[in-house]
Amino acid sequence: MTYLTKPRLHHPTLPANRIGYTRRDYEGKVSTLCAGCGHDSISAAIIQACWELDVEPHRLAKLSGIGCSSKTPDYFLGQSHGFNTVHGRMPSVLTGANLANRDLIYLGVSGDGDSASIGLGQFAHVMRRGVNMTYVLENNGVYGLTKGQFSATADAGSKSKRGVANTEAAVDTVSLALLMGATFVARSFSGDKKQLVPLIKAALAHEGAAFLDVISPCVAFNNHPGSTKSYDYVREHNEAVNRLDFWPNRESITVDYSEGGVIEVPQHDGSILKLRKLAADYDPGDRVNAMTHIARAAEKGEVLTGLLYLAPESQDLHAHLNTTEVPFNKLEEKELCPGAGMLERINAALR
Numbered sequence: 001m002t003y004l005t006k007p008r009l010h011h012p013t014l015p016a017n018r019i020g021y022t023r024r025d026y027e028g029k030v031s032t033l034c035a036g037c038g039h040d041s042i043s044a045a046i047i048q049a050c051w052e053l054d055v056e057p058h059r060l061a062k063l064s065g066i067g068c069s070s071k072t073p074d075y076f077l078g079q080s081h082g083f084n085t086v087h088g089r090m091p092s093v094l095t096g097a098n099l100a101n102r103d104l105i106y107l108g109v110s111g112d113g114d115s116a117s118i119g120l121g122q123f124a125h126v127m128r129r130g131v132n133m134t135y136v137l138e139n140n141g142v143y144g145l146t147k148g149q150f151s152a153t154a155d156a157g158s159k160s161k162r163g164v165a166n167t168e169a170a171v172d173t174v175s176l177a178l179l180m181g182a183t184f185v186a187r188s189f190s191g192d193k194k195q196l197v198p199l200i201k202a203a204l205a206h207e208g209a210a211f212l213d214v215i216s217p218c219v220a221f222n223n224h225p226g227s228t229k230s231y232d233y234v235r236e237h238n239e240a241v242n243r244l245d246f247w248p249n250r251e252s253i254t255v256d257y258s259e260g261g262v263i264e265v266p267q268h269d270g271s272i273l274k275l276r277k278l279a280a281d282y283d284p285g286d287r288v289n290a291m292t293h294i295a296r297a298a299e300k301g302e303v304l305t306g307l308l309y310l311a312p313e314s315q316d317l318h319a320h321l322n323t324t325e326v327p328f329n330k331l332e333e334k335e336l337c338p339g340a341g342m343l344e345r346i347n348a349a350l351r
């Protein structure tokens, strides 16, 4: 058996969200990952975020590559659209789907092997193109599915289970996302649901390329002393720059934030991000400053988490390409094929 379906039993007292769904309606099949794998906690955070956001499951498309991480979309949002693509190719398939139907909410799930090795080019280009998506990278520093080889995000000096030190420099995916022009960049930890759930909600509401790197320990191959992606290491070195609260536009804000250090950032859809500053000199609106902070923290062996960058203005690929508001898959044939005369005029303009 390759998967286990969950019985569709609903406890009558489970709370429902505004569209009448309980958390169970956002679950998927029973996970076949190792007990304690960080990836399962990320799936639970995605379920929580989508339930709290009242996402209609049929309006969400989840796409992934290959790896334990890329298997996880089977374990959440069982009523959403899903596409398990080829290793490292989730971004291009997602870009195509997004161009064909801009009306869906796009969630890409990937691993550090999937994104930082074979899929590095695809990752870089989907960020710079500003595809309207949430890109969740479940980062454990190893190729979990193929038995724990170091991946390109393993820190130099980090030791394997057998005590061998990694000698190669790590690809820092948040720095790369910033360099490539991502308009929302965050890092979190699978063991910190309080931080992770609002970050996922804010990323899903963001218009443009939202990148979320989540350190997600692999308990089978990379959770020992000497690993910099273990539960203990991340807990001891986690430096959160801010705490985020996400407020959908329909809710009036009643919480008292008078203790100071809070920034309100309105989003294009009317929702509001409330950022509680934890590091006084950290400004998530300043990309260059964010890159410097991330590099300095990495030098000290710290794992900088929180909302690291939010572009003051963001646009997505459809805005760059000036495409029609109507999704392509809803256009009639006469609009998609305007005839030989129009083709001739286009060709003439290009000569």
Ligand SMILES: Cc1ncc(C[n+]2csc(CCOP(=O)(O)OP(=O)(O)O)c2C)c(N)n1
Pocket (backbone or CB within 6 Å): 066, 067, 068, 069, 070, 087, 110, 111, 112, 113, 114, 115, 118, 138, 140, 142, 143, 144, 145, 146, 151
């Ligand atoms: C084209 C191709 N090359 C190699 C593989 C073998 N392979 C499967 S998963 C994987 C790496 C997965 O690592 P990661 O993306 O970090 O996911 P994890 O299992 O750690 O969550 C590799 C190399 C493959 N499936 N396809």
Ligand code: SF4
Pocket (backbone or CB within 6 Å): 032, 033, 034, 036, 037, 038, 039, 068, 069, 140, 144, 145, 217, 218, 219, 220, 221
């Ligand atoms: S091998 Fe590692 S990444 Fe894969 S399921 Fe097990 S703990 Fe998770």
Ligand SMILES: [Mg+2]
Pocket (backbone or CB within 6 Å): 067, 111, 112, 113, 138, 139, 140, 141, 142, 143, 144, 151
């Ligand atoms: Mg991995």
